[in-house]
Amino acid sequence: MNANTNTEQLYKDNVLGNYGLPPITFARGRGLRLWDDSGKEYLDFCSAIAVTSLGHCHPKLVAAIEEQVNELICVSNLYRNDVQARLAAKLNGKAGGNGKVFFCNSGTEANEALIKLARLHGCQKSGQDGKQYKIVCAKNAFHGRTFGGMSATPKENVRQGFSPLVEGFAFAELNDIDSFAAAIDANTAAVFIETIQGEGGVYPAEKPFLKDLRSLCSEREVLLMIDEVQCGLGRTGRFFAFEHAGIEPDAIGMAKGLGGGVPIGGVWVSDQYAKLFKPGSHGTTFGGTPLISAAALTVIETIEDEGLLENVIDNGAYVMQRLAELKSKNPNYIFDVRGLGFMIGIQIAESPAEVVTQLRDNGLIVPPAGSNVIRFLPALTATKDDFDEALGIFESVIKNRSATLPETQSA
């Protein structure tokens, strides 16, 4: 029995079947490369879904974790730890400097904290718990798998079987300010959107829409809360994706890329609303412990020291250009190319499962999104050569696939 059959059996017998897993076991990673347990090499354009932002086992991240693991791994949030303080200062600086940060362990937990912030805000404004509690989200959004996150996520297959969900979520049309204006009523406490919808299929909120939404939220005195769990932390070439629109949200949720692979989530709340959280009003055991904070701090410092935002801007523009060419060469297969920086969605003429498998067989790992999109989410360290290699594999695979499709299909 080789290692792979053994792993496959152990999974079958012991791991909950909530993921549809392909017949492959990853064993090692370096930079943009992954190897499976048979030694086959892959180019990783999934990055654990926008998580391993420095690539696999970046030497600075490895060194920071090694150093911290020998100093102090964990203390309770009932006490201070210096690494969390420095990470909070770093993130607060990135968000403009006039706020406070709370650490948790995942994206959905960051969003839970934001949902609780909205409730606290509504309670304070109306003077009554449970009166002003509604949150307006976008159709096609994804905000996580806990009850709050799921309730902010209108997708049926995320919610199926879990009723009743949390009350008080309404859904408006992304990039349609009138739709949001109509959805906000006297019971609304906050608006909550992704700057670029990730799981939904890489749909960016447009800059004018974000500006109008900022004004609308200020006028109506509801919070503007932004989910930057996937698009944040440098992925679009700015530290936060909303910076492209020049807006200032009231609160930000982050996770995925923040720890470069270790589990961490965080929220930033502007000083005006940060005081709504008082001792005892929220908490978590593992958030911001020294080991995890040391990793996240190193991720941000490395993004700065290695000029990774510039890399994302430059190579992001390059790959968008190349994909636009591929689209015009393959109009019956590539219907749209969307996104910003290293968060790219390619809308194709079929559901993504088969092409994702063929790309993987040919050495390129990409995640699907929505019903007909594949994503490029490489590490922020990806070079022009990495993109050329990925595009070469992509082009050869889609050539075969588009040949199997009827000529007449269109968006």
Ligand SMILES: *Cc1c(COP(=O)(O)O)cnc(C)c1O
């Ligand atoms: C992945 C994701 C989440 C959920 O994050 P988890 O760490 O899986 O809980 C929430 N919001 C967005 C935009 C995401 O992409």
